[in-house]
Amino acid sequence: STSPMNITNATVPEDTVSLKKLQEYYNNVSVPWTQNSTALDVMRMELDRGLTTWVHLIVTQDNISPGSDLRFTAWPGRAAITEKIHALLPKKSPYSQKRIPRCSVIGNSGILKDSGCGAEIDKAEYVFRCNAAPIQRYSRDAGEKTNLTTINKSVLHDRYMALKSLEHQFQFHNDMIEYNGLLWVPAYANRPYLDDCYNARRTFKSENSEIVFGHPHHFTQVSKYWAAQGVHGILTTGFYLVSAALNLCEETHVFGFWPFLETPDGETIKFHYYDDVGFTSRTKRIHEIPLEFQLLYEHHRRGILRMHIGKCK
Ligand code: CTP
Numbered sequence: 211s212t213s214p215m216n217i218t219n220a221t222v223p224e225d226t227v228s229l230k231k232l233q234e235y236y237n238n239v240s241v242p243w244t245q246n247s248t249a250l251d252v253m254r255m256e257l258d259r260g261l262t263t264w265v266h267l268i269v270t271q272d273n274i275s276p277g278s279d280l281r282f283t284a285w286p287g288r289a290a291i292t293e294k295i296h297a298l299l300p301k302k303s304p305y306s307q308k309r310i311p312r313c314s315v316i317g318n319s320g321i322l323k324d325s326g327c328g329a330e331i332d333k334a335e336y337v338f339r340c341n342a343a344p345i346q347r348y349s350r351d352a353g354e355k356t357n358l359t360t361i362n363k364s365v366l367h368d369r370y371m372a373l374k375s376l377e378h379q380f381q382f383h384n385d386m387i388e389y390n391g392l393l394w395v396p397a398y399a400n401r402p403y404l405d406d407c408y409n410a411r412r413t414f415k416s417e418n419s420e421i422v423f424g425h426p427h428h429f430t431q432v433s434k435y436w437a438a439q440g441v442h443g444i445l446t447t448g449f450y451l452v453s454a455a456l457n458l459c460e461e462t463h464v465f466g467f468w469p470f471l472e473t474p475d476g477e478t479i480k481f482h483y484y485d486d487v488g489f490t491s492r493t494k495r496i497h498e499i500p501l502e503f504q505l506l507y508e509h510h511r512r513g514i515l516r517m518h519i520g521k522c523k
Pocket residue numbers: 316317318319320340341362445446447448449466467468469470480481482493499
């Protein structure tokens with residue numbers, strides 16, 4: 211059956227996956243793919259259930275009213291949306307009922323390195339990227355188009371000290387030049403970082419991009435959907451973006467989702483395409499990244515999204 215509801219019993223993959231299994235993944239995503247629009251529509255309805263249609267990835271003046279509040283996703287309590295905060299938000303959601311024809315969502319796996327997938331990635335009208343991954347130096351493999359790029363806490367707060375000094379603002383500004391569009395920060399994840407996120411939006415001025423805040427209701431809703439499918443850890447940013455893209459885009463292509471340290475040919479790779487970190491214990495502890503991979507793979511096979519593994523022709 212093609213129903214996305216049948217994945218509840220997805221087997222949880224082991225931590226280390228045999229080369230045979232990696233080859234099987236590769237071979238199965240390399241055969242011609244066609245979209246199953248019926249299955250995709252069912253999935254879209256389920257993913258957004260209970261949300262007003264215009265609540266998607268970001269908080270905007272037209273999807274929240276002054277005087278209301280937002281529940282944090284990873285912290286008790288709520289954030290008050292005062293008049294002042296409301297005025298700070300972007301006016302309108304950039305998304306509409308009309309879907310973007312094609313999107314690429316880029317995970318940061320080392321499998322992208324030397325993939326030559328840049329052109330294929332940039333075929334999309336809209337490209338989602340995670341955690342301010344560098345692109346200009348890797349455009350042949352990771353493309354250069356950017357429309358929404360997430361910036362997680364460790365980048366904004368640790369690398370740029372939440373833009374608290376002019377020097378950090380300057381450095382941030384310089385580094386962000388390679389991204390266009392939205393710089394998405396999970397402002398409503400943890401209370402202690404909220405004011406820094408507001409401050410970052412206030413201070414960051416650029417022609418190409420602006421800092422925007424992730425919509426906590428959307429994240430919570432998408433997390434609930436996946437919890438019912440067995441993903442109980444905090445969703446990784448990449449997996450969350452794929453879920454969002456399914457509703458915003460007609461066709462969702464995913465690249466760089468490969469939480470293994472080996473290619474299907476048995477070559478050793480890094481966890482990221484752009485640095486030398488390993489599979490961090492933090493990632494292991496809070497996320498269920500192999501299970502997410504398994505789900506993405508199964509959704510590829512059901513015609514819901516198109517996964518790309520390995521080199522692009
Ligand atoms: N990813 C993947 N395989 C890898 C590395 C990353 O599938 N080998 C995906 C994950 O979905 C991840 C995303 O690519 O969320 C971005 O990677 P990274 O920046 O490493 O994410 P994390 O540091 O784990 O951050 P987060 O907690 O925000 O997900």
